[in-house]
Amino acid sequence: MLGLIGAGGAGLALGGVGGAFAGAQTVRGERAARAYDFHGEHQQGVTTLSPDALVLASLDMVDGATVDDLRELLADWTYAASRLAQGLEVAEDGAIGASPEAPPPDSGEALGLDAAGLTLTFGVGPTLFDDRFDLAERRPAALVDLPLFAGDLLEPARCGGDLVIQACAADSQVALHAVRNLLRIGFGRAQVRWLQTGFTHAEGSAERTMTPRNLLGFKDGSANLRVDDAAHLGEFVWVGDDADQPWMAGGTYLVARRIRMTVESWDRTRLREQERVIGRTKVEGAPLSGGEERDDVDLDATDDTGQPAMDADAHVRLAHPSVTGTRILRRPFNYVDGVTSVGQLDAGLVFLSFQRDPEQFVTIQRSLRTDLLNEYIRHVGSAVFAILPGVAEGESLGDRLLG
Amino acid sequence: MLGLIGAGGAGLALGGVGGAFAGAQTVRGERAARAYDFHGEHQQGVTTLSPDALVLASLDMVDGATVDDLRELLADWTYAASRLAQGLEVAEDGAIGASPEAPPPDSGEALGLDAAGLTLTFGVGPTLFDDRFDLAERRPAALVDLPLFAGDLLEPARCGGDLVIQACAADSQVALHAVRNLLRIGFGRAQVRWLQTGFTHAEGSAERTMTPRNLLGFKDGSANLRVDDAAHLGEFVWVGDDADQPWMAGGTYLVARRIRMTVESWDRTRLREQERVIGRTKVEGAPLSGGEERDDVDLDATDDTGQPAMDADAHVRLAHPSVTGTRILRRPFNYVDGVTSVGQLDAGLVFLSFQRDPEQFVTIQRSLRTDLLNEYIRHVGSAVFAILPGVAEGESLGDRLLG
Numbered sequence: 073m074l075g076l077i078g079a080g081g082a083g084l085a086l087g088g089v090g091g092a093f094a095g096a097q098t099v100r101g102e103r104a105a106r107a108y109d110f111h112g113e114h115q116q117g118v119t120t121l122s123p124d125a126l127v128l129a130s131l132d133m134v135d136g137a138t139v140d141d142l143r144e145l146l147a148d149w150t151y152a153a154s155r156l157a158q159g160l161e162v163a164e165d166g167a168i169g170a171s172p173e174a175p176p177p178d179s180g181e182a183l184g185l186d187a188a189g190l191t192l193t194f195g196v197g198p199t200l201f202d203d204r205f206d207l208a209e210r211r212p213a214a215l216v217d218l219p220l221f222a223g224d225l226l227e228p229a230r231c232g233g234d235l236v237i238q239a240c241a242a243d244s245q246v247a248l249h250a251v252r253n254l255l256r257i258g259f260g261r262a263q264v265r266w267l268q269t270g271f272t273h274a275e276g277s278a279e280r281t282m283t284p285r286n287l288l289g290f291k292d293g294s295a296n297l298r299v300d301d302a303a304h305l306g307e308f309v310w311v312g313d314d315a316d317q318p319w320m321a322g323g324t325y326l327v328a329r330r331i332r333m334t335v336e337s338w339d340r341t342r343l344r345e346q347e348r349v350i351g352r353t354k355v356e357g358a359p360l361s362g363g364e365e366r367d368d369v370d371l372d373a374t375d376d377t378g379q380p381a382m383d384a385d386a387h388v389r390l391a392h393p394s395v396t397g398t399r400i401l402r403r404p405f406n407y408v409d410g411v412t413s414v415g416q417l418d419a420g421l422v423f424l425s426f427q428r429d430p431e432q433f434v435t436i437q438r439s440l441r442t443d444l445l446n447e448y449i450r451h452v453g454s455a456v457f458a459i460l461p462g463v464a465e466g467e468s469l470g471d472r473l474l475g
Numbered sequence: 476m477l478g479l480i481g482a483g484g485a486g487l488a489l490g491g492v493g494g495a496f497a498g499a500q501t502v503r504g505e506r507a508a509r510a511y512d513f514h515g516e517h518q519q520g521v522t523t524l525s526p527d528a529l530v531l532a533s534l535d536m537v538d539g540a541t542v543d544d545l546r547e548l549l550a551d552w553t554y555a556a557s558r559l560a561q562g563l564e565v566a567e568d569g570a571i572g573a574s575p576e577a578p579p580p581d582s583g584e585a586l587g588l589d590a591a592g593l594t595l596t597f598g599v600g601p602t603l604f605d606d607r608f609d610l611a612e613r614r615p616a617a618l619v620d621l622p623l624f625a626g627d628l629l630e631p632a633r634c635g636g637d638l639v640i641q642a643c644a645a646d647s648q649v650a651l652h653a654v655r656n657l658l659r660i661g662f663g664r665a666q667v668r669w670l671q672t673g674f675t676h677a678e679g680s681a682e683r684t685m686t687p688r689n690l691l692g693f694k695d696g697s698a699n700l701r702v703d704d705a706a707h708l709g710e711f712v713w714v715g716d717d718a719d720q721p722w723m724a725g726g727t728y729l730v731a732r733r734i735r736m737t738v739e740s741w742d743r744t745r746l747r748e749q750e751r752v753i754g755r756t757k758v759e760g761a762p763l764s765g766g767e768e769r770d771d772v773d774l775d776a777t778d779d780t781g782q783p784a785m786d787a788d789a790h791v792r793l794a795h796p797s798v799t800g801t802r803i804l805r806r807p808f809n810y811v812d813g814v815t816s817v818g819q820l821d822a823g824l825v826f827l828s829f830q831r832d833p834e835q836f837v838t839i840q841r842s843l844r845t846d847l848l849n850e851y852i853r854h855v856g857s858a859v860f861a862i863l864p865g866v867a868e869g870e871s872l873g874d875r876l877l878g
Contacts, residue, residue, distance in 0.1 A: 125674075168746075169758040169759075172746050173746075173747060174745060175743050175746065176692070176749070179690070180758075181691075181809070182688075183692070185676060244527070248690075248811055252690075256742050259743075266813060267814050269811060271528075271647035285648075287584055287651075288583075289571075289579070289581075289583020338582075342575065342578055344576060347575075354572060355572040355583075356572075406648065408530070408651055408670065408672060409813070410669060410670045410671065411670050415668075417658070417667065419651075
């Protein structure tokens with residue numbers, strides 16, 4: 073089902089990419105085959121390849137919560153996440169049915185399901201560093217709210233948050249179960265602010281070598297950073313030891329944007345225009361400047377008539393590293409949330425990108441100001457979070473941040 | 476991934492249950508392994524086992540549409556569905572990239588994906604038989620709006636509709652792609668009214684022998700009608716040749732309810748109380764009257780103290796056939812749609828049931844008036860549809876209805 077992260081050889085082969093797989097310490101036997109180890113230098117869910125289902129939750133600390141509440145919450149989450157990632161009950165084995173006079177410590181809907189490649193990724197937002205927890209001096213300079221970009225139509229209820237949990241799995245039920253139980257652990261300390269689901273699926277899922285398509289019907293990510301390119305990840309994604317806040321070494325920054333696509337308008341647009349807007353062919357995903365999907369875009373190429381092969385405002389051109397001067401690791405999902413009040417699908421892209429400084433995203437987003445694609449999309453949700461560094465066994469996610 | 480509907484033997488074994496699998500007529504080679512044939516006595520998506528992903532769309536015919544528009548729409552949908560079920564482009568092979576000066580006839584996001592066990596199921600609502608299309612005399616007596624039940628908190632935007640499309644697949648991307656393209660085919664004739672997504676996943680997905688769990692964490696469907704029990708399906712699900720409207724022979728009725736669960740309250744409820752409410756144990760799903768999950772409920776059983784083993788208002792008791800006198804084929808999915816305005820998860824059950832008369836559902840729902848579970852759930856969406864009989868090759872879904 074999640075071919076890449078199988079047992080044995082395939083799992084080992086992944087060790088250098090997204091982390092090692094948990095072994096025999098789980099109690100579920102063969103179900104452990106699809107489990108990532110929660111521990112490591114970096115958190116999972118950044119360079120692990122995108123699985124089919126996303127549940128992304130933003131939370132706010134409740135009124136009156138203290139820094140001790142925050143510390144204990146992060147410790148509780150660390151323990152719970154290390155179990156959930158193995159496909160185990162959130163508290164301890166068998167606890168669901170053990171105490172008739174207490175609420176079950178795990179909500180139960182993942183009982184019997186395997187880990188389904190679950191990754192859980194935790195981060196903190198800029199607001200956590202206001203005057204509530206005496207953390208202002210620990211705020212990384214890079215962790216500030218994103219500017220308002222041209223065309224943004226942000227809905228406050230879909231923006232911001234003190235904390236974030238990203239759950240990705242091959243199975244929606246497993247991803248939601250994890251987030252729900254982590255939210256529940258936060259009860260009385262943190263409260264969910266918004267929750268966003270997403271999905272994706274790529275041809276050849278057994279190898280995950282193909283580029284998934286977004287709801288524009290185009291391949292999305294052909295020129296993305298490769299998760300096995302350690303040099304680029306070090307340059308563009310992971311915060312290094314030279315960070316202004318040493319606690320962020322090994323972390324990264326997440327930018328999350330809910331980008332609505334007016335798919336009905338797009339679907340009535342001619343193929344030639346769709347391809348002009350994107351700068352790639354629809355079926356193959358090849359750059360309009362020629363070559364095949366994975367070939368680099370030639371911004372100076374001309375067509376038979378001597379005209380530029382790619383529109384000056386084509387999406388892939390304005391997003392191209394040679395134009396923006398920077399790169400990010402994108403990890404997009406598609407979403408559909410019913411129908412709008414005017415009878416259109418409320419569907420689009422959950423844009424997630426990881427970068428060592430949110431300014432990389434800002435630079436690219438500013439370059440897209442004249443993007444032809446803007447006619448068909450609306451940014452309606454936005455948030456930025458510092459993704460905490462990974463933890464070793466026995467460490468808590470909050471140890472380095474809270475000292 | 477969708478173990479039950481594999482190629483070869485497993486697929487053939489399913490022939491008696493949910494219908495036969497498409498063979499070599501698809502162009503996608505091995506990808507055809509997960510394809511159901513759209514044609515048959517009954518539509519797919521009723522007795523086919525629940526796959527992981529649901530997209531359910533309700534539509535209204537647009538103002539001014541004629542019965543000819545309806546006829547053509549159903550014919551267009553028949554053609555499109557027969558292709559989508561095979562994992563093919565909705566129009567014709569290769570059409571997406573063929574005409575630069577036209578909008579691509581398929582939106583493209585399923586290019587390269589296989590059929591993923593896609594089933595498409597079409598139906599018509601009571602409103603289709605009002606005075607717009609001169610169909611009043613063809614309305615089955617059973618096709619009327621459901622009554623308002625005690626405790627219903629229905630939101631009009633989540634209720635009703637002239638037409639319904641149910642898409643189920645192992646893959647959300649495939650299910651959404653199908654519905655989106657069918658909606659698009661309806662442009663100018665029918666307009667989406669509401670759209671509901673859902674998911675489910677059961678232990679042992681390769682065999683689908685285990686009962687999936689709902690977001691209460693309980694197994695849901697242990698005493699459901701079995702999809703391989705032809706006698707019961709004939710008695711309770713499929714409309715027979717004796718129907719008041721002959722065009723409905725081979726069809727069935729779908730009741731769709733969006734049932735919100737206040738999961739935060741549920742999660743703070745003691746295990747003993749949760750089990751009393753449901754009438755089953757949480758971990759095993761065994762009736763409180765004793766025995767194992769699949770054993771029948773003994774409504775007269777007593778515990779060690781001589782008290783009834785099951786509360787008089789336990790959910791499984793009030794829903795039990797010996798109490799209601801009837802049965803339905805349930806096909807539930809879970810849903811999560813973000814966060815409510817008061818910071819709770821908007822999550823619950825997409826209750827789908829199939830029955831030869833919606834009155835079966837009405838009877839059961841009335842029996843549940845004093846259900847202990849009502850404290851934790853709210854019915855917020857409701858619709859009823861006549862599911863059209865299946866079609867043979869060359870037939871259109873509208874042929875029998877429209878004569």
